[in-house]
Amino acid sequence: MFESSVIEIDGVFIGIVFQDGPDEPYTFRAMHERVTQMDGDILPSYEDAVARARTRFRLGRCKPVRSLDTARRYA
Template identity: 95%
Template structure:
């Protein structure tokens, strides 16, 4: 591993980006459940990795909103 950096978004550690050589692209390793789909992605620059991880983290895997009963029941 030639170079590595930690990525934190809003104070949350979400993963690392590393480079195997000076002319190699960057690889992302996910450490948070919201960015697991990015694990192993190869990106051209550190800035691209951070921007993509930030977007993925903020969108995340949103839990579905609990639906309310269509009819209210009064007793």
């Protein structure tokens, strides 16, 4: 491992990004359930990894939209 960095979003440790060599891409390792879909993603730069992890983490925080039935039945 050539270089590694911890990623924290809003004070929460969500994962690490590491690079195997100076000319190699960055790999993300997820440590939080909101970003597990990104585990193993290969990204061109550290900044791209942080931006994508931040977006995924914050989207995971949103509550799902409650769907309403198109027709309601009243007794």
